[in-house]
Amino acid sequence: xxxxxxxxxxxxxxxxxxxxxxxxxxxxxxxxxxxxxxxxxxxxxxxxxxxxxxxxxxxxxxxxxxxxxxxxxxxxxxxxxxxxxxxxxxxxxxxxxxxxxxxxxxxxxxxxxxxxxxxxxxxxxxxxxxxxxxxxxxxxxxxxxxxxxxxxxxxxxxxxxxxxxxxxxxxxxxxxxxxxxxxxxxxxxxxxxxxxxxxxxxxxxxxxxxxxxxxxxxxxxxxxxxxxxxxxxxxxxxxxxxxxxxxxxxxxxxxxxxxxxxxxxxxxxxxxxxxxxxxxxxxxxxxxxxxxxxxxxxxxxxxxxxxxxxxxxxxxxxxxxxxxxxxxxxxxxxxxxxxxxxxxxxxxxxxxxxxxxxxxxxxxxxxxxxxxxxxxxxxxxxxxxxxxxxxxxxxxxxxxxxxxxxxxxxxxxxxxxxxxxxxxxxxxxxxxxxxxxxxxxxxxxxxxxxxxxxxxxxxxxxxxxxxxxxxxxxxxxxxxxxxxxxxxxxxxxxxxxxxxxxxxxxxxxxxxxxx
Numbered sequence: 001x002x003x004x005x006x007x008x009x010x011x012x013x014x015x016x017x018x019x020x021x022x023x024x025x026x027x028x029x030x031x032x033x034x035x036x037x038x039x040x041x042x043x044x045x046x047x048x049x050x051x052x053x054x055x056x057x058x059x060x061x062x063x064x065x066x067x068x069x070x071x072x073x074x075x076x077x078x079x080x081x082x083x084x085x086x087x088x089x090x091x092x093x094x095x096x097x098x099x100x101x102x103x104x105x106x107x108x109x110x111x112x113x114x115x116x117x118x119x120x121x122x123x124x125x126x127x128x129x130x131x132x133x134x135x136x137x138x139x140x141x142x143x144x145x146x147x148x149x150x151x152x153x154x155x156x157x158x159x160x161x162x163x164x165x166x167x168x169x170x171x172x173x174x175x176x177x178x179x180x181x182x183x184x185x186x187x188x189x190x191x192x193x194x195x196x197x198x199x200x201x202x203x204x205x206x207x208x209x210x211x212x213x214x215x216x217x218x219x220x221x222x223x224x225x226x227x228x229x230x231x232x233x234x235x236x237x238x239x240x241x242x243x244x245x246x247x248x249x250x251x252x253x254x255x256x257x258x259x260x261x262x263x264x265x266x267x268x269x270x271x272x273x274x275x276x277x278x279x280x281x282x283x284x285x286x287x288x289x290x291x292x293x294x295x296x297x298x299x300x301x302x303x304x305x306x307x308x309x310x311x312x313x314x315x316x317x318x319x320x321x322x323x324x325x326x327x328x329x330x331x332x333x334x335x336x337x338x339x340x341x342x343x344x345x346x347x348x349x350x351x352x353x354x355x356x357x358x359x360x361x362x363x364x365x366x367x368x369x370x371x372x373x374x375x376x377x378x379x380x381x382x383x384x385x386x387x388x389x390x391x392x393x394x395x396x397x398x399x400x401x402x403x404x405x406x407x408x409x410x411x412x413x414x415x416x417x418x419x420x421x422x423x424x425x426x427x428x429x430x431x432x433x434x435x436x437x438x439x440x441x442x443x444x445x446x447x448x449x450x451x452x453x454x455x456x457x458x459x460x461x462x463x464x465x466x467x468x469x470x471x472x473x474x475x476x477x478x479x480x481x482x483x484x485x486x487x488x489x490x491x492x493x494x495x496x497x498x499x500x501x502x503x504x505x506x507x508x509x510x511x512x513x514x515x
Contacts, residue, residue: 043462044432045439045500047450049512050468053425053443059134060392061419062400064369066127071413075420077133080206080368080400081124082255084217085111086138087209090145090167091188094119097146097155097166099218107165108151118191125192125201134202136252136368136398137192139242141208141234144221145169145183156220166221171241185238189245204398205242206292206368207235207253212261212268225267228276232283239287252292252366252398254280259337262293277352281359290397291356294369295348296404297322299335306383307373309405316379319372320455320505321435323386327394328434349394364397371404375412378505381479385415385507386453389440392419393426410483418477418485418509423449437462437502447513448472454480454506462500464510470496471515480506 062078063069069076085096094114098106112120121137128135144166155165168182178184189205196203211231214222231254239251256277260266265276281291296307299322301314306322308315324331325346332338332345349365356363372387374380384401391399401416403409423442429450431437437460438453448469454460466472476488480503491498493512502508 042432043437043460044465045429045437045450045452045462046465046467047427047429047439047441047448048467049427049443049448051427053427054393054395056392056422056424056426056442057397059398060388060396061416062136062368062398064400064402066123068403068409068413069127069131071409073417073420074131075417076131078136078398078400079124079128079131079133080136080138081121082136082138082206082209082368082400084209087140087142087214087218088145088166088169088221089120089138089140090147090169090183091118091121091191092183093117093146093148095146095149096120097218097220099220100216103153105154105156105220106151107146107148107155109149118188118195121192122195125195125199125203128201129199134204135196136204136206136400138206138209138255139185139189139238140169141171141185141211141238142214142218142221143169161220171237186241186245189242193246193249203246204250204252204290205246206255207238207251207288209255210257210261210294211254212266213257215267225269226265227268227270228265228274228279229270231265232280235280235284236287239284243287250289250364251287252290252368253284253288255292255294255368257294257369258296258298259341263341275355277355278359281355281363285360285363288360288363290364290366291352291360292366292368292398293352295367296369296371297325297333297335297373298337299333305373307371307404309374309376309407311374311377311379316374316377316505317455317457319374319379320382320386320453323372323383323390324434324438326387326390331434349390349396353395365395366398367391367396368398368400369402370399371402371412373404375403375405375409376407376483377411378479378481381411381415381483381507382453382455382505384412385418385451385479386438386440388416388419389438389451389453392422393440393442408483411479414479414483414485415507418451418479418507421449421477421509421511422451423447436460444511447511450508450510450512452500452502452508452510454502454504454508456502456504458504460502462502464493464498464500466493466496466512468496469512469514470494472512473515474498474500475511475513477509478503478506479508480504485509
């Protein structure tokens with residue numbers, strides 16, 4: 001399933017070759033302002049311990065699939081059953097088709113070796129129960145699901161494969177029975193709800209997976225691009241069905257991949273200049289509870305995407321800056337999105353909220369696939385920690401990390417695990433120079449817990465100012481090169497100030513216990 005990113009990106013996204021995204025050089029203390037006064041370039045982090053807190057959703061600490069649960073330990077609070085194969089998953093046969101992902105359009109038992117109906121979903125629910133996590137289950141809307149688990153190569157080798165190797169998939173059974181030869185998704189939702197209730201697991205449902213990419217990811221089943229009307233009408237039918245079968249469950253949609261899918265439903269013939277997400281939210285207001293998108297940065301340095309598993313200096317520097325597009329209105333990532341489409345900053349989280357406020361007030365935000373590449377390198381740990389801090393503290397309901405390659409993810413996972421010790425309440429914090437140092441803050445009882453993002457290529461001393469907390473003992477854990485957090489020497493704060501060492505390309509978790 002992890003190979004899909006290459007297949008999806010080539011058709012939907014373009015890059016900005018040769019861009020490094022370095023921010024302007026900070027002014028030194030020797031330089032002077034126009035008035036002749038020395039410039040104070042002391043790096044500062046400020047936080048107000050008395051500030052009103054905002055609850056952090058536990059579901060922001062999510063993962064896609066089961067393969068990496070042991071490596072993540074207590075971090076995971078949401079497990080997503082999603083990805084390309086779930087668009088054609090046949091819960092009756094516990095079978096799926098690989099689509100364009102390897103091995104290529106094959107029906108098989110890849111999702112689960114269990115033979116009973118719904119085995120792949122039961123695996124997820126069992127894992128969620130064991131970890132006290134919730135589950136997000138994808139409901140297929142593509143129209144066909146795999147009929148068998150034969151693992152005999154491309155189904156197109158079979159004559160009339162659509163009739164013999166697939167089953168029609170419909171939203172509802174009729175008069176209490178599913179028509180012969182079809183798979184009814186209301187029965188699937190009912191099965192999932194009952195299995196989740198038996199295990200005491202909170203379950204959410206998603207309206208398929210990246211529908212605008214179906215012509216790329218499932219060309220055996222879909223050859224023409226979706227229209228606005230088709231996706232909205234289908235989503236309305238399936239959302240109504242899910243509401244009937246699982247009244248208390250939140251419904252996620254449209255599970256869009258990339259900027260073109262969000263803004264114009266890539267390739268839709270009836271776009272007519274309409275903004276897709278806004279149109280979708282208005283049409284499904286009250287039916288879809290959570291605006292669900294997928295986000296992978298579409299930026300390159302020296303022709304290399306930051307999502308690749310590489311640590312060249314230009315790529316590493318850009319990778320550590322790009323998460324600022326989630327939240328920083330001053331950051332202009334070097335991408336076609338900024339340069340050709342927006343002509344301004346992405347500030348994705350604020351933008352998603354604006355779309356919601358204008359079209360479906362009260363809906364929530366989910367980013368159920370996200371990654372920043374370099375998962376086996378220090379810059380990957382920095383990017384993951386920064387992105388997760390933004391999503392955790394800025395009101396995102398659910399987020400699920402997707403490991404992009406089969407290579408090591410030790411640095412990225414170390415950054416994810418660090419958030420198991422983040423507090424349950426978010427509070428505001430500020431950095432004097434986000435290009436060098438970022439910060440995310442939380443409250444845990446009387447203690448403050450900060451995650452400091454060190455983007456610089458050299459070690460820095462940062463002045464931490466805490467309003468409303470005069471004295472504190474500060475315990476520190478740091479990721480700074482090795483793929484594990486290490487305990488760093490504790491600090492003592494007096495007078496609400498302390499100098500904090502921030503290593504190069506690092507993530508630090510600070511716990512401030514009032515003295």
